[in-house]
Amino acid sequence: MTQLGNANASVVVEQLRAWNPQAVSGVVEYRGETTIVVPKDLLRVAAEHCRENRALNFNLLSDATCVDRFPSEPRFELNYHLVSLARRDRVRLRTSVSGQQPIIDSLVPVWPGANWLEREIFDLFGIHFVGHPDLRRILLPDGFEGAPLRRDFPTEGKR
Amino acid sequence: MTTVETAIGSTKTMVLNMGPQHPSTHGVLRVLLELDGENVVTAVPDLGYLHTGIEKSCEDKTYSQAITLTDRIDYLNPLGNNLVYCLAVERLLGLEVPKRAQYIRVMMVELQRISSHLVWLGTHALDMGAMTVMLYCFREREEILKIFERFAGQRMMTSYIRIGGVALQPPAGWREMVKRFLDVMPARIDEYEALLTENPIWQGRLKGVGYLPAETLIALSTTGPGLRAAGVAFDNRKAFPYSSYEEFDFNVPTRTESDCFARYMVRVAEIRESVKIVRQALEKITDDGPIKADAPGIIPPEREKMKTEMEALIYHFKIFTEGFSPPPGEAFATVESPRGELGCFIASDGSPKPVRVHFRAPSFINLQALPYMVKGQLIADTVACIGTIDIVLGEVDR
Numbered sequence: 037m038t039q040l041g042n043a044n045a046s047v048v049v050e051q052l053r054a055w056n057p058q059a060v061s062g063v064v065e066y067r068g069e070t071t072i073v074v075p076k077d078l079l080r081v082a083a084e085h086c087r088e089n090r091a092l093n094f095n096l097l098s099d100a101t102c103v104d105r106f107p108s109e110p111r112f113e114l115n116y117h118l119v120s121l122a123r124r125d126r127v128r129l130r131t132s133v134s135g136q137q138p139i140i141d142s143l144v145p146v147w148p149g150a151n152w153l154e155r156e157i158f159d160l161f162g163i164h165f166v167g168h169p170d171l172r173r174i175l176l177p178d179g180f181e182g183a184p185l186r187r188d189f190p191t192e193g194k195r
Numbered sequence: 196m197t198t199v200e201t202a203i204g205s206t207k208t209m210v211l212n213m214g215p216q217h218p219s220t221h222g223v224l225r226v227l228l229e230l231d232g233e234n235v236v237t238a239v240p241d242l243g244y245l246h247t248g249i250e251k252s253c254e255d256k257t258y259s260q261a262i263t264l265t266d267r268i269d270y271l272n273p274l275g276n277n278l279v280y281c282l283a284v285e286r287l288l289g290l291e292v293p294k295r296a297q298y299i300r301v302m303m304v305e306l307q308r309i310s311s312h313l314v315w316l317g318t319h320a321l322d323m324g325a326m327t328v329m330l331y332c333f334r335e336r337e338e339i340l341k342i343f344e345r346f347a348g349q350r351m352m353t354s355y356i357r358i359g360g361v362a363l364q365p366p367a368g369w370r371e372m373v374k375r376f377l378d379v380m381p382a383r384i385d386e387y388e389a390l391l392t393e394n395p396i397w398q399g400r401l402k403g404v405g406y407l408p409a410e411t412l413i414a415l416s417t418t419g420p421g422l423r424a425a426g427v428a429f430d431n432r433k434a435f436p437y438s439s440y441e442e443f444d445f446n447v448p449t450r451t452e453s454d455c456f457a458r459y460m461v462r463v464a465e466i467r468e469s470v471k472i473v474r475q476a477l478e479k480i481t482d483d484g485p486i487k488a489d490a491p492g493i494i495p496p497e498r499e500k501m502k503t504e505m506e507a508l509i510y511h512f513k514i515f516t517e518g519f520s521p522p523p524g525e526a527f528a529t530v531e532s533p534r535g536e537l538g539c540f541i542a543s544d545g546s547p548k549p550v551r552v553h554f555r556a557p558s559f560i561n562l563q564a565l566p567y568m569v570k571g572q573l574i575a576d577t578v579a580c581i582g583t584i585d586i587v588l589g590e591v592d593r
Contacts (some may be wrong), residue, residue: 098555099553191251
């Protein structure tokens with residue numbers, strides 16, 4: 037492997053479990069990357085805890101993105117990549133959102149940097165973020181219909 | 196831009212539309228400026244003029260086909276985009292890249308970093324009214340592009356870094372060519388600095404402009420020279436080494452002022468560090484050795500073998516028709532691009548085409564800091580701030 041495995045993985049899981057046993061509904065270790073599956077309702081508080089807890093100190097939100105698992109349900113997977121600048125550690129928080137009700141709490145109150153990342157997901161996947169201060173399309177024109185990064189949207193576009 | 200209201204001293208604000216066709220927005224960025232006289236009250240960036248749906252297109256291509264698309268995301272850093280995409284695919288596959296190929300990759304992306312910083316320095320100096328510097332910077336950039344042309348056959352959209360290694364063996368005479376460039380470069384950097392660093396106009400335009408404290412920058416997810424100019428020594432090459440960067444000896448330049456001038460100083464220092472890294476890579480790269488991983492079914496076989504061995508012919512056919520299928524899972528690879536943390540997230544479902552390819556584009560995320568930087572500053576300072584954030588619109592809009 038070109039990058040080393042995550043030696044701190046268990047620390048993150050332990051800290052989160054100690055804080056709230058419900059916050060961790062699953063842990064995936066794959067190719068040296070740690071993914072912590074978080075229930076949708078606890079996402080914002082869990083993210084806040086990851087930032088505030090001194091032992092975790094995930095102060096930078098590196099990335100937020102969505103994966104559409106159409107046609108399975110819940111179809112959307114949201115992935116948040118956190119970085120701790122001091123501890124030089126990375127972790128991925130994942131939560132699932134259903135296709136019938138694509139609504140989730142915004143992380144802008146935790147990291148202002150989530151603003152444009154969530155606008156991008158809103159724009160391209162049509163997921164609504166509750167508590168986002170400025171949820172508008174960002175890349176596509178305002179009159180555009182549909183969410184082009186959904187798997188059931190044709191690559192050539194709708195004619 | 197005098198309106199009746201400003202002439203009679205009213206505090207009413209006006210909205211000025213800057214871009215998308217404005218030379219100092221470095222492409223097609225549009226910024227709506229709400230102005231009180233000449234001071235910016237709010238700035239609202241408007242993006243998407245260059246959105247080409249690259250991430251969607253990747254879902255319709257096999258893993259190897261998508262490499263040519265990655266070139267076109269950040270067109271000043273195509274090799275860096277190739278690298279992060281290939282690292283992500285290699286991680287999905289669990290593929291080991293030969294050391295020699297890793298060193299070649301390091302050398303190429305560091306040359307790319309120099310060329311990207313040169314374009315930045317040249318165009319930013321042009322924005323600030325110093326035209327000579329641009330001509331000097333493009334002169335040296337040309338030398339780097341000539342090296343790329345010899346290596347990959349292309350000056351800009353090289354697609355040189357491939358899954359499992361690099362596309363071609365280094366060309367004859369490459370060592371002398373790179374060495375010649377390295378020998379002249381340090382003196383040339385001194386030349387740029389002689390024109391700019393002590394220049395009172397340059398200092399006047401940049402010092403104290405666009406200040407943001409480190410905590411704000413971290414909260415806004417800013418990375419790269421912008422964050423390092425605020426005193427945070429975060430660099431993916433040191434923090435999360437990839438492609439054998441841990442074997443190279445280099446510093447991460449930082450400043451503490453966090454203004455436009457500090458960002459300039461950090462970038463110039465980075466050019467010097469990159470020269471150091473390329474010099475070390477030159478020593479590490481042996482004359483002979485493999486440039487691709489040994490993974491039949493994933494790496495296309497050599498032409499000679501394909502013509503003489505049945506098995507190689509079958510692999511060749513399968514790779515270029517069906518592609519290869521990494522096991523289901525996700526990978527997120529990150530590299531330090533000239534603009535900050537460049538990431539590539541790939542989700543595979545075990546089929547020959549990815550379910551999702553996402554690029555964490557540093558230009559896009561760093562640009563979020565613009566409204567905070569320019570608040571209360573002059574219109575002319577907005578130009579300096581856009582410049583020192585160093586955006587590439589191809590990457591912002593993807």
